[in-house]
Amino acid sequence: MTLTDPFTISIISIVCLGVLGLPIGHAMIASSILYLMLAGLDMGTAAEQLLNGMFSSYILLAVPLFIVAAELMNAGSMTLRLLAFCNAFVGRFPGGLALVNVVQSIIFAGMSGSAIADAAGGGKLMQKMMTEGGKYPPAFAAALTAATAVIGPIIPPSIPMVIYALVSDASIGYLFLAGVVPGLLMGLAQALIVIVSARRRRFPVEPPVPLRDLPRVTLDAFPALMMPVVLLGGIYGGATTPTEAAAIAAFYALLISALLYRSISFSTAYDSLLASAKSTASVGMLIAGALVFNYVVTVENIPAALSAWLSGFDLSPLGFLLMVNLVLLVLGCLLEGTTILLIVIPVLIPTAQALGIDMVHFGVVCVVNIMLGLITPPYGLLLFIMTSISGCSLRQIVREILPFLAALLVSLLLITLLPGLSLWLPRLFGYNG
Structure with missing residues (x-):
């Protein structure tokens, strides 16, 4: 070359x-x-690859539908009610609002499938709540919000896992299940950092919600809490495909916000659809470009050449996974996550398969790596989003996020070393991998 x-x-x-x-x-x-x-x-090959890839992938329809669902939840009052629910249960502990931030991200992860939607929706509200009256330093609140948003695409549903399923032919249903335990592990790691920080920095404790109010708060949030049940119950009950479940999720969010909560108007619904269309167009262009470029990579026989090169190192499956972690963490500092999923991951998949690595476990490892790239400087898209929301400098947020990033890296190492963390739940539902 x-x-x-x-x-x-x-x-x-x-x-x-x-x-x-x-x-x-x-x-x-x-x-x-x-x-x-x-x-x-032939120049027509570019158009042919684009059209074949876009129109033959029914699973891709799930991406815009999950985006619409997240936008409608943010436009309505579903997020506010979920925050009130989380605050009622964990706000009374040291660093209560910070723990609320972690818990709401875990719950919201079961609805949106997008880290950016999580940060832009519940993240804005959490930033305001945590900084009112000087309760928490703005940089700490912004860093925590960015770190917790990473959980969004790990716990199902997950837009990155939909895209991984597209390039790997892995089961999207089993991929969704495989993200549950790793996502909860990441949430637990962040909660531990919050507890340690709260005791060391003497963060405030929120006034406890009286026990008599808990049923009312729970009932108020119950329709929103049922969304993951409707979404995942349809998929694993065999009633819907992931794409159909995404459509039901978007309709459910609209129905609850408009009819039950009465918190969304025609104008806000229109704005939500417009924002969803812009986000979908952005993702669509990335996918279109990647499909055409993947043809170039295939013509050049890059996957086979890379596989042959890696075989010269005589890597074990674990050694290969550790190398993939290192490569993806570095690339995540520089490239957008969807680009990595569509360009880099397809090149690594043949080698992973040749080494006998489970494609569902490999998918979870890849997606977690890519999500960590969202909070890793210098690119760190979530860092830039929270810089805009909080008004803090990037340096201030990076300094505060380092303990959370370290905890997430430990979680990633455990997910890599212990495939059972990812595969236990899929196997419970009949996965044979």
Whole structure:
């Protein structure tokens, strides 16, 4: 491979266009077309790969539907009621509001499937609640919100796992189940950091909610709490596919917000649909660009070449997984998560399969790595979101997030070393991997 090689030129083109500010999806499409021209291949191949990939993947419809569900929950009062429910149960402990932040992220994870939706929805409310009256330093509140939002795509439903299922042919149902225990483990790790920080920094305790009010608070939040039950019950009860369940989730969020809570109007519903369309278009362009570029990678036989190169190191399955962790953590500092899922992961899958690594466990390890990239500088998209929401500097937030990042890295190591953490629940439901 030389500097004048078509593939090398296409890689350089992607990097240069990205640095100049062109969205990465557009950069991949343009660079793939450049490769086809230089390699003398049929230009219609790009369109063919894009159309075949987009229209033959029914599972991809779940992505915009989960985005719509999350937007409708944020527009209505579902998030507020969930926060009140969490506060009633854990707000009375040291660092109570910080623990509420962790618990609400675990609950919200069972509804949105998106870390960004979690941070932009419940995260805004938590930032305001935690900083009112100087209860918590703004940077600590922002760092905790970014760290807890990472749980969103691990506990089902999960948009990144939908995309991983697209590139790996793994069962989306079993992938969803595999994320439950790792997600709870990550939440527990963050709660422990909160408890230690609360005692050391003397964070305030919230006034306890009287026991007589608990049934009312629970009943008020009950319709929102039922959303994960409706969503996952349909999938694992065999009544719906994941895509159909995503559609039901979006309709359920609209129904509860509009008819039961009466907290959403036509204008706010329209704004939610418009925001969902923008997010979907952004994700769609990434997927389209990746599908075309994956054809280029296949033509160049990159997966086979990489597999042959890695086999020279005589890696064990565990050694390979540890190497993948290192590579993905570094890439997560620089690249957007969907790009990694669509471009890098397909290249690693053949080697993982050859080593006998379970594709469901591998998917969980990959998705956790990619989510950690959202809170790892210098790229760290969630860090930038919380910088905008909180008004704190990036340096302040990074300093506060380091203990949470360390706890999450320990969780990742346990998930990697102990496949049973991911596979116990799927096997309980009949998975044979």
